[in-house]
Amino acid sequence: MAAVKKKRYLTSKQKFGLFLISPSIIIIFGLMVYPLIYSLGISFFDLHITAPWIGTTFVGLKNYKSVIVDPEMHSALLHTLILAAIGIGLGIPISFFFAVILNEKFPLRGLVRGILIIPWVIPGSVQGLLWSRIFDSHYGALNGILIQLGVIQEPVTWLLNPARALFLIAFANLWGAVPMMTLLYLAGLQSIQEELSDACYVDGANWWGYMRYIVVPLLLPITLINLVLRTIDAFTMFDLVYVLTGGGPAGATQVTGYYLYQAAFTKLNYGYASALAWLIAITVTLLAIFYSRFTLKGETAS
Amino acid sequence: MNIYSRYSRGYHAKRAFSSIFLTIAIIFLLFFILIPVAWLFISSISSSKDLLQMPPNWFPQLPDFSRYKQLLFGSAGQSTTLTDFTLKAFRYSLRNSLLIAGFVTLFALIFGSMAGYAFARIELPFGNKLIYILLITQMIPVAVLLIPLYIMMTKLGMLNKLSTVIALLVSIHLPFTIWMLRGYFQTLPVEMEEAAMVDGANRFQVITQVTLPVSLPGLFSAAAYVFMQSWNAFMIPLIFTSSDTTRSVTVAIAMFVGRNYTDYSLMCAAGVLASLPPVILAVFFQKYLLAGLTAGAVKG
Numbered sequence: 001m002a003a004v005k006k007k008r009y010l011t012s013k014q015k016f017g018l019f020l021i022s023p024s025i026i027i028i029f030g031l032m033v034y035p036l037i038y039s040l041g042i043s044f045f046d047l048h049i050t051a052p053w054i055g056t057t058f059v060g061l062k063n064y065k066s067v068i069v070d071p072e073m074h075s076a077l078l079h080t081l082i083l084a085a086i087g088i089g090l091g092i093p094i095s096f097f098f099a100v101i102l103n104e105k106f107p108l109r110g111l112v113r114g115i116l117i118i119p120w121v122i123p124g125s126v127q128g129l130l131w132s133r134i135f136d137s138h139y140g141a142l143n144g145i146l147i148q149l150g151v152i153q154e155p156v157t158w159l160l161n162p163a164r165a166l167f168l169i170a171f172a173n174l175w176g177a178v179p180m181m182t183l184l185y186l187a188g189l190q191s192i193q194e195e196l197s198d199a200c201y202v203d204g205a206n207w208w209g210y211m212r213y214i215v216v217p218l219l220l221p222i223t224l225i226n227l228v229l230r231t232i233d234a235f236t237m238f239d240l241v242y243v244l245t246g247g248g249p250a251g252a253t254q255v256t257g258y259y260l261y262q263a264a265f266t267k268l269n270y271g272y273a274s275a276l277a278w279l280i281a282i283t284v285t286l287l288a289i290f291y292s293r294f295t296l297k298g299e300t301a302s
Numbered sequence: 303m304n305i306y307s308r309y310s311r312g313y314h315a316k317r318a319f320s321s322i323f324l325t326i327a328i329i330f331l332l333f334f335i336l337i338p339v340a341w342l343f344i345s346s347i348s349s350s351k352d353l354l355q356m357p358p359n360w361f362p363q364l365p366d367f368s369r370y371k372q373l374l375f376g377s378a379g380q381s382t383t384l385t386d387f388t389l390k391a392f393r394y395s396l397r398n399s400l401l402i403a404g405f406v407t408l409f410a411l412i413f414g415s416m417a418g419y420a421f422a423r424i425e426l427p428f429g430n431k432l433i434y435i436l437l438i439t440q441m442i443p444v445a446v447l448l449i450p451l452y453i454m455m456t457k458l459g460m461l462n463k464l465s466t467v468i469a470l471l472v473s474i475h476l477p478f479t480i481w482m483l484r485g486y487f488q489t490l491p492v493e494m495e496e497a498a499m500v501d502g503a504n505r506f507q508v509i510t511q512v513t514l515p516v517s518l519p520g521l522f523s524a525a526a527y528v529f530m531q532s533w534n535a536f537m538i539p540l541i542f543t544s545s546d547t548t549r550s551v552t553v554a555i556a557m558f559v560g561r562n563y564t565d566y567s568l569m570c571a572a573g574v575l576a577s578l579p580p581v582i583l584a585v586f587f588q589k590y591l592l593a594g595l596t597a598g599a600v601k602g
Contacts, residue, residue, distance in 0.1 A: 017424035023412075024410070026434065027469075028476060030473075031475075033435065033439065036450075101324065101327045106328065114584065114585055114588050115332060116335055117592070121583065122534075122577045123534040124536050125553070125555045128556065129559050134338060139354055141341050155472055169569075202400070232443070234447055238536070264449050271454070280446075281443050293581045
C-alpha cells in the first residue's frame with residue numbers, strides 16, 4: 001500500500017480504480033444488494049401471486065407471525081436442528097480424527113488426501129442419486145450388504161420409513177461435509193509449529209496431553225468455522241432432500257431450506273417465504289454469534 | 303510404550319499412533335469415502351440383471367460401458383422407459399453446464415481480478431466501506447435473494463435463459479473472487495509495478511504485462527474453485543430454467559431420479575459423467591482447488 005500514499009497521480013489513479021471496480025459494483029449492487037433490500041420489503045407484503053386481481057397489500061409483521069406459529073415450520077425446524085446436531089456431534093469428531101490421521105506421514109498420503117476431497121466436489125444432485133441407489137428399499141446396496149451379512153432376511157424400507165429417513169439424510173449429508181471439515185482441521189494442524197509439540201513432550205506431557213492442552217485449544221477457531229458451516233448447511237439444506245425424499249415420507253424429512261423452496265416456488269407465497277428466509281438468516285447469524293462467544297471464551301487470555 | 307519409541311520405516315521420528323492403528327484408520331477413511339462412489343461407478347457398468355437381484359452382484363463379470371456410449375452418442379433403441387428425447391435432453395444439459403461453468407468462471411475472473419487489483423493497490427473513495435459490503439454479501443444465504451431475483455427476472459422476461467443463470471452465478475461468486483484475488487495481489491511486491499511505470503508502461507500495461515502473468519497461480523485457484531462451484535450449482539438452474547434445452551446437468555440428474563427410471567445403470571452412468579469435470583479438477587488440480595477452498599471458507 002506504500003505507493004498509494006504518493007499524491008502525484010492520485011486522481012487519475014483513483015479514476016482508473018473506479019473504472020476497474022465498476023463492473024463488479026454494478027453486478028453486486030444489482031443482483032445482490034438491491035434484491036436483499038427488495039426481499040426485506042416483500043416480507044412485509046402479501047403479493048397475492050395466485051390471485052393477482054387483489055393486488056399487493058401491506059401486512060406489517062403478519063408474515064413473520066405466520067412463520068413463527070406455523071406447525072409445519074416447527075417440525076421443519078426440529079428436523080433441521082437434528083441435522084445440525086448430527087452434523088456437529090458426529091462431523092466434528094470424525095473430521096478431527098481424519099485430520100489427525102492425515103497429518104501423520106505415511107506412503108501415498110497425497111493420494112489419500114486427493115481421494116478425501118472427492119465427496120466435496122461431487123454435485124449435490126449426484127450425491128442424491130448415489131444415496132438413492134444405496135438406500136433403495138428394494139434393490140439398494142445397504143439392503144444387499146445387510147442380507148449378505150445375515151442381519152436381515154428380507155429387504156427393509158429406508159427412505160420410505162419416516163423413523164429412518166431423516167437419519168439417512170443426515171448420514172448422506174455428513175459424508176459430503178466431512179472432507180471440507182477435515183481439510184480445514186488439517187490446515188490448522190499443519191500451522192501448529194513442530195517446536196510446540198517438541199517442547200510439550202520435553203515438559204513431560206504425553207500425546208493426549210499435547211492434544212488436550214495444545215492442539216484442541218489452538219484449533220478452536222477452526223472448530224468455530226466448522227460449527228458455523230454445519231449450521232448454515234443444515235438450515236439451507238436443499239439438494240439432498242429434493243432428490244431423495246422431497247420432504248417425505250409424511251413430512252419426516254421436511255427441513256427449513258426445502259420448506260422455504262416449497263413456500264416460494266410451489267405455493268408461490270412470496271411474502272411468507274421472504275419472511276421465512278429472513279428468519280433463517282437471522283437464526284443462523286445469532287447461532288454463529290452464540291458459537292463464537294462459546295468457543296472463543298477461553299481465547300481472550302492468549 | 304512412550305511415543306519416542308515408536309519408529310516406523312523411518313518416515314517420522316515420533317508418532318502418536320502405532321502403524322497398525324494408523325493403517326486401520328486409513329483403511330476406514332478410504333472405505334467411508336470410496337464405497338458410495340465405487341458403488342455408483344460399478345452400477346454404471348453393471349447389467350440390469352446384476353442390479354435387480356438381492357443381494358446385487360457386487361462385481362460384474364464383464365464391465366459394460368455401453369451406457370456411457372449411449373448417453374453421449376447413442377439412441378434409445380428398443381428401451382421402454384427411455385426415449386431419444388431424454389437422451390438428447392441429457393446431452394443438452396451437459397453442454398449447458400459446460401457453458402454455464404465456463405462463462406461464469408470467465409466473467410468472475412475478469413471482473414474479479416479488475417476489482418481485486420483496484421482494492422489491493424488503489425485507495426478508493428469509500429473503498430473500505432465497499433469491501434465491507436462485499437464481505438456482507440458473501441454471508442447472505444442465497445435463499446434470501448431468490449424470490450426478489452425471480453420476480454425481477456420474470457419482469458425482465460429473462461426466465462429460462464442460460465445467460466440469466468450465468469449472470470446470477472457470477473454475482474454470487476464475484477465477492478469471493480474479488481476477496482481472494484485482492485489477497486493475492488497484496489502479496490505481490492508493489493515495487494515491481496512501480497519499476498514498470500518508471501520504464502514508461504501505462505497502468506493498463508502494468509496490469510496485463512506485469513501483474514497478471516505473475517498472478518497466474520492465484521487466478522488459477524480462483525478459476526478452479528468458481529468452475530467447480532458453478533458446475534455443481536443446483537438451486538439457481540433449477541429455479542431459473544424450466545426447459546429441456548436450458549437445464550443444467552445437475553438438474554437433469556435430479557429429474558432422472560425423480561422420474562423413477564428403472565434403468566439404474568444408465569442413471570448411474572449419467573451421474574458419473576456429471577461428476578467427472580469437478581472430480582478431474584479435484585484430482586489433478588487439488589492444490590489450486592484447496593487454495594480456493596481455504597480462502598473461501600476462512601474468509602466467508
